[in-house]
Every structure is written in structure tokens, then in C-alpha cells.
Amino acid sequence: MRKIGTAAVLFVMAGAGLASTAGIAGAATAQADKAVPAAACSASWTSSTKSAQDSTTKPLRNIRTGEHTCYDRMVFDVTGATGKIGYHVGYVKKFHQDGSGEEIKVAGGAILEIIVNAPSYDASNPNEQTYAGKPGKSLPGVNVTGYKTFRDTKFGASLEGQTQVGLGVAAKLPFRVQQSGDKLIVDVAHTK
Structure with missing residues (x-):
């Protein structure tokens, strides 16, 4: 009987994960999953680097964040992308700007470097910026004050069809x- 109970719990947890994923297209706020039980927070995520080589010529339009019961979320809006969006996400000791190599200070116990394989400019006109980020500055419109992890x-x-962001987090946590x-x-999970 124990095996059936464990399988049922895993099935319910998987369903809850799919249900919260289905709401991602909307606002990245915590309202949809506030009722997630603490047991569902024990995710099998790791802190190891993750990447996918796909890319798109559709530009990045917005970056936003949200607080959730078990994790903090950052969403990159690549409006109009129809295929897979490539990325490289991993922890770094120091955050260095692509191109110049200059160090950019990022507050927190650990730094997650996020590279999205989508430009933040119009590929047909590189002088037309589609996302208002400025090198070394905080992300426009994003305020992570009070977040548990961020x-x-x-x-x-x-540059070269990629956008680079530094995310300061509380510690080297699973993501x-x-x-x-x-x-x-x-x-990024709230706990290890």
C-alpha cells in the first residue's frame, strides 16, 4: 500500500507542476501557486550549469520577475519566437560583461549568469534597441527588494544575437x- 501512496503523491506533485507551468504565459506573479504545500517545494533541481544551443532572431522585449511559494522567477519575453530559445545559465564567481570583459558588480551570496540566445535589438537594424537594458545597470522595471532568493x-x-544578465541570489541554490x-x-529555489 505504501508504494501506491508514494506514487499518488508524486502524481499529484507532477500535476501541480504542470498546472503552474500552464499559467506561465500570464503575469509572473505568485498568486497562482500560493496554495502549493511545503512538500511540493522539494524539487529535484540542481545548481549545475544548464544550456541549450538553439537561437532565434526574434528580439528580447522584456524581463520580469515574480515571487512564488518555493522559488523566485525571472521571465524573458522573446515575443514572436516560435521555436526553442537557446540559453546558457550557470553560477560564476564574478560577472564579466560580454565583449569588454569588464567586471560588473552584482550583489548577493552568488551570481547566476544568464545568457539568452536572442538579441535585445532588432536583428535587421542593430541600432534599434528592443529592450532598454544598459550595461552595468539594474534591469529596467525590475525590483527584487524583499524577494526570498533574488x-x-x-x-x-x-551582442552577436545574445543577451547577457547577471542575477544576484542569496546563495548557490538549485535552479x-x-x-x-x-x-x-x-x-531559483528558496532552499537547497
Whole structure:
């Protein structure tokens, strides 16, 4: 009987994960999953680097964040992307701007470097910026004050079809990367 009970719990947890993923296309707020039981927070995420080589010429339009019961979320809106969005996400000791190599200070106990394989400019006109990030500055419109995991955000650069962001987090915590439609999502767990 124990095996059936364990399987049922895993099935319910998987269903809850799918249900919360289905709502990703909407606002990245915590309302949809506030009722998630604490047991569902024990995810099998890791803190190891994750990447996918796909790329798109559709530009990044927005970056936003949200607080959830078990994790903090960062969403990259690549409006109009129809295929897979490539990325490289991993912890670094120091955050260096792509192109110049200059160090950009990012507050927090650990730094997650996020590279999205989508430019933040119009590929047909590189002078037309589609996302207002400025190298070394906090992400425009993003305020992570009071988050459990997120501490700071910094825009690195956008060149050669990629956009680079530094995310300061409380510690080297497990994370996952997933895609929903034309959105790339990075979730960082509140605990190990």
C-alpha cells in the first residue's frame, strides 16, 4: 500500500507542476501557486550549469520577475519566437560583461549568469534597441527588494544575437530553466 501512496503523491506533485507551468504565459506573479504545500517545494533541481544551443532572431522585449511559494522567477519575453530559445545559465564567481570583459558588480551570496540566445535589438537594424537594458545597470522595471532568493539584477550586454544578465541570489541554490511559448523562464529555489 505504501508504494501506491508514494506514487499518488508524486502524481499529484507532477500535476501541480504542470498546472503552474500552464499559467506561465500570464503575469509572473505568485498568486497562482500560493496554495502549493511545503512538500511540493522539494524539487529535484540542481545548481549545475544548464544550456541549450538553439537561437532565434526574434528580439528580447522584456524581463520580469515574480515571487512564488518555493522559488523566485525571472521571465524573458522573446515575443514572436516560435521555436526553442537557446540559453546558457550557470553560477560564476564574478560577472564579466560580454565583449569588454569588464567586471560588473552584482550583489548577493552568488551570481547566476544568464545568457539568452536572442538579441535585445532588432536583428535587421542593430541600432534599434528592443529592450532598454544598459550595461552595468539594474534591469529596467525590475525590483527584487524583499524577494526570498533574488538580491540584485544587472544587464551585461547584447551582442552577436545574445543577451547577457547577471542575477544576484542569496546563495548557490538549485535552479531550473524552461520555456513556455515565447518565454524563457529561470526559477531559483528558496532552499537547497
